[in-house]
Amino acid sequence: MAAQNFLLHVHVSTDLVRKMTLSSRPESVDDLKIMIKEKFKLDFDFSLSYEDPDFDGQLCSLVDIEELPQKAVVKAIRIESDDSSVASDDTIILPHAMTPERAERWNEFILSEGNATYVRTGKTLKFSRGCKAYPSDREVSVVAEALVTKHPCLKEPGSQTGWYGWKNSLKFKIGNYRTKLKVNFLPNYPRGEDTTSLEQLRLQIVDEVKMSDKNLVHITKLMQTTFALRRKEVVNDDLPVAEILERWPALKIICAEFHRITNMNLKNCFYAVLDRHSPHLHNLFRKKAALTGKVSEVLGQLFRIYDLQVRGLHFLMPEKDTASDDPDIDDIPLRLLSVGANSRDVTFFCPEKIAVVVEGNIVINVPIMAHACVMLFALIYALHLSYPKELSNTFDFIQKVLMGLEDGKLRPRVLSLKNDLLAME
Template sequence: MKHGILEKLAEAIYKFDAYPNEERCHSVALALISKHPCLREPGSPDGCSGWKNSLTYKMGNYRTKLRKAGCAEVAINQGKKGAPGMASKGLKRPKRFEVNYLPDLPEGQNEDRLEVERKLLVEEMKKRNPSGTVIASKMDQTFPLRRREIVEAEPPVKTLKERWPALFTERQVFAEFNSIATTNLENDFFGAKLAEIVQQIDSRKPDVTAVRTLVLQGIPALLGDDPSNFYNTSFDSDSDEAWDQVSVGLLTVISEDVPLSPNHLHLDPVSTAIILEGGIVMDNLQNLPQALCLLFGLSYALHLDYPKAMKNTFSFIQRVMLGLGENKLPPKLQTLKNLLLS
């Protein structure tokens, strides 16, 4: 009976997390004895220590079984060593609650066939008026191939832009995020949490973009982040080469008639752009909040780490604004959430 229970639990856990840590296995064990008190272990301090240990090793065995069956999400780590329940630092695994981290190729498809579709997608993007329907269909079809390339090979952003130009459009950034995290990024980013924060700051009928910009530029300061190299401003006559040293950031381009100040909101910019690995990958965006929303989406789509200097801010967006993650927040994030939403 115990074997059957652990097998079913492993199947259910895997749908949420292929590499659960000890804390998550413990929470499952607690839920098990809470639902079925007859399974409580006599003599155990919390009644479930044995279940937790068994679950930890069961998940390791379950991954081995899936790896032998060719499951891409765990096969990518074949040969890498780590404790059965705790993946080692070098393992590639979901870290930000990605639901479709590394999906298998569709039945009846292979990499060669999907590569043909990718090339057709590139040709479609070269047209003066590319078909949104065709692009959406082929991007959806090639999603597993793209994830395999991005997660396994980790190519430079410049290479990805050449191979997957459609991925750097607003519509496809949002679609890709939805495919990975099964969450509507745009709706949730500008939804209840941000709206509530805006309401707390100004209960009148404010310029929504102005207050959103103020909030998003203020959050890093409250969390102890350093946005000095993240929020960038330039004149429209400046060269793009000025951003060669910026690994991740936003760029607000203003007219030379406007005073250049990093602390100014610049609500009527010439353009707003996203910088990745020293180059502009998306430009002519509506405003800074929209650009930050898209940049967050790209961090998932391109499997990028959060910028170190803005790690707390990006975690706040993920955990608080989008609700992606465990309910228990780190102290910094919980304190700011209480401050802004109380």
């Protein structure tokens, strides 16, 4: 039986990969090292690792030559001989580049190889488990340790490890960067479209909205196609709300826009969670009212109104009252205005209509307080606005507790309310 050749793809540095063919399996790992040294004229000591096909290409140290696949990707990892190195056994030191140019990271190398393959064959890149968008705590520790090892001047005095602060800094930096990418979501233009073509579709939307017999299906389709252009204008151009609504009149179909941004059904999610928490919110509101001496017969009427719990959030997390008898909406950034109600009467919670005001513009009128509240929340998302300072706790509760969006650190009052609700379930 004819001897089978061994085909190796040898990474001799971060930016240099060589091909090597062996007529037979080497006698030992040391023999393979000698062959690699002689063929590629390497003048440093190294260990060998290979991509194990049984574990989706994860790196595995080559200790037994019998483990070497017939066709393998092998990496020569330089062994540091500097006695002053403080690297631990857990730290993987990538081999030094053999060229003066800045060494590429392995991920960048994988991407460049994947792009080359895509150009040649059209095949997309298959990521191994080693390529993670969410690194573990240990992986961040390894990076922080390697940073201080390579640059000793960054070592933290008084720290047991010398890099613990850098580890936390990297975690926060990754988290902040990911949050910005989520909030400032800018999708690519649809294939075959550019700014000019999407602008023409935007003008079609304006014309469609002006028609008395509107084709809502066609408008929705055009809004979906022009989503990338709209997000670019909202996030990057920072246009006034009045101008955005003038350019995109169909943006008032706010639930559809919210779904495009978050992939969530706004009303279904909001009301489902609100219904689940309603009994607990009622109980908490009664306790809060009793402690502050505000219990009265009128509470019995208020609790029968469906959207009381949304209004009650403002009392559970006390914030500055922004109500006024005769508000001037010209300079109002964000507000819900009750129309046809007396604020001292119980009908305040059941007005004729609620006006949603954004930057002095009445965007939409709705009949129910809870619906107006969720519409304002969706408009803040769609128009890339900040929460009003005096109502930041209320909207933070809606966003992170009711809607489950961007589940991160909660404000103290919001966290307290969330814990109270969970304790009552």
